[in-house]
Amino acid sequence: MLSFENTLEFAQKMDNKDPLRTFRNEFIFPDFHKETIRYFTGNSLGLQPKKTSKYINEELNDWGKYGVEGHFMAKRPWFSYHENLTKYTAEVVGANESEVVVTHSLTTNLHLLMVSFYQPEGKRTKILCEEKAFPSDQYALESQIKYHKLPKEHLVEIGPRKGEHLIREKDLLEKIKELGEELALIMIGGVNYYTGQLFDMDKITNAGHAVGAIVGFDLAHAAGNINLKLHDWGVDFAAWCGYKYLNSSPGGVSGIFVHERHENKPELNRFAGWWGHDKESRFLMEPGFKPLKGAEGWQLSNAPVLGMAVHLASLEVFHQAGMENIGKKRDLLTAYLEFIILDISNRNKDKCEFEIITPKDKTKRGAQLSVLSHGKGKELFDKITENGVIADWREPNVIRVAPAPLYNSFEDCWFFGQILENALD
Numbered sequence: 001m002l003s004f005e006n007t008l009e010f011a012q013k014m015d016n017k018d019p020l021r022t023f024r025n026e027f028i029f030p031d032f033h034k035e036t037i038r039y040f041t042g043n044s045l046g047l048q049p050k051k052t053s054k055y056i057n058e059e060l061n062d063w064g065k066y067g068v069e070g071h072f073m074a075k076r077p078w079f080s081y082h083e084n085l086t087k088y089t090a091e092v093v094g095a096n097e098s099e100v101v102v103t104h105s106l107t108t109n110l111h112l113l114m115v116s117f118y119q120p121e122g123k124r125t126k127i128l129c130e131e132k133a134f135p136s137d138q139y140a141l142e143s144q145i146k147y148h149k150l151p152k153e154h155l156v157e158i159g160p161r162k163g164e165h166l167i168r169e170k171d172l173l174e175k176i177k178e179l180g181e182e183l184a185l186i187m188i189g190g191v192n193y194y195t196g197q198l199f200d201m202d203k204i205t206n207a208g209h210a211v212g213a214i215v216g217f218d219l220a221h222a223a224g225n226i227n228l229k230l231h232d233w234g235v236d237f238a239a240w241c242g243y244k245y246l247n248s249s250p251g252g253v254s255g256i257f258v259h260e261r262h263e264n265k266p267e268l269n270r271f272a273g274w275w276g277h278d279k280e281s282r283f284l285m286e287p288g289f290k291p292l293k294g295a296e297g298w299q300l301s302n303a304p305v306l307g308m309a310v311h312l313a314s315l316e317v318f319h320q321a322g323m324e325n326i327g328k329k330r331d332l333l334t335a336y337l338e339f340i341i342l343d344i345s346n347r348n349k350d351k352c353e354f355e356i357i358t359p360k361d362k363t364k365r366g367a368q369l370s371v372l373s374h375g376k377g378k379e380l381f382d383k384i385t386e387n388g389v390i391a392d393w394r395e396p397n398v399i400r401v402a403p404a405p406l407y408n409s410f411e412d413c414w415f416f417g418q419i420l421e422n423a424l425d
């Protein structure tokens with residue numbers, strides 16, 4: 001076990017040894033602040049890769065040059081633009097290429113996937129989700145249940161035990177068993193946005209399948225953060241947004257995963273659109289929807305090329321860095337930040353005590369620490385913000401800090417600690 005030190009020299013030593021250290025130069029850091037910014041909100045909106053504007057401009061130029069002919073004549077023809085993103089997307093989430101596509105936005109995709117994968121029938125009508133799911137997911141799930149004219153009790157939530165912050169895996173698995181043949185769908189955030197808890201998606205998928213349920217995940221906080229193996233785990237479907245760890249611009253495009261066992265099932269309900277239709281006959285404009293095989297069949301509309309270009313620029317960075325390397329640095333960087341926070345807490349117990357509610361076990365978390373500050377809360381957060389830290393405040397008293405392995409450094413973590421400790425006075 002490496003022993004960390006809360007010093008600038010140690011942090012710099014770690015940076016020098018970091019095989020991903022040069023990737024920081026691929027990103028634009030905000031400079032609106034009077035202080036140097038220490039950016040820790042890659043879990044909310046990732047930073048802009050420097051080559052983003054080049055990728056957008058290429059499309060703008062091709063649009064100017066070719067007009068509608070750009071669908072076929074552009075450097076990357078718009079007709080099949082989404083195909084440019086497929087390989088790298090599959091790498092990021094651990095899927096076969098036919099299992100993923102980039103399309104629409106996250107909540108839209110969750111709905112489209114639930115139209116196919118939540119089809120309550122007979123006794124099997126319930127959805128299991130985590131308590132205090134991200135609001136958009138809650139609304140999506142509630143409205144799906146309402147859409148099927150079922151009472152709201154059919155949305156079953158599993159939460160932490162009283163006085164605890166995290167959901168015990170055992171409780172979750174037991175709940176799945178208990179619901180048994182009433183359970184139609186499990187829909188859970190792979191990483192909880194509030195606590196940073198990472199769920200064992202492999203186990204949950206197996207447990208769901210054992211009782212005959214479909215298992216889907218919202219990977220908003222997991223894609224580009226966790227080393228996912230969606231195909232091997234046998235997950236039925238998943239969706240994620242491109243703008244958090246995947247650095248693909250505010251409101252940027254989303255990705256979906258549909259396991260290949262569902263790739264060719266005409267009997268699945270689906271809301272259809274022309275971009276999900278068979279490529280060969282799409283422009284014959286004939287009636288009768290023939291879905292494309294695989295995830296592509298869930299596309300409705302032709303791709304928003306500018307947003308896709310942004311995502312392509314970012315996915316290339318992920319490809320170059322490699323998810324394996326990103327995962328290694330994530331664990332080390334997060335552990336270092338954890339060490340710094342606890343070190344400060346231990347030495348300043350008279351002023352304030354920090355409790356990190358994110359799991360200590362690195363296999364149960366990603367690049368986020370959710371910190372409860374007993375004694376001081378919002379006041380402390382405002383102070384660190386004033387001194388250049390961009391972190392994230394969630395009511396009632398959690399500070400979320402996410403060191404993104406592609407662009408955060410060990411030095412950033414050390415500086416975070418300095419600013420935090422000074423703010424205690």
Ligand SMILES: *Cc1c(COP(=O)(O)O)cnc(C)c1O
Nearest residue numbers: 105106107134136193218220241
């Ligand atoms: C960020 C996030 C969303 C956001 O949904 P959009 O449709 O992209 O606005 C939804 N669910 C979860 C779990 C999130 O973390």
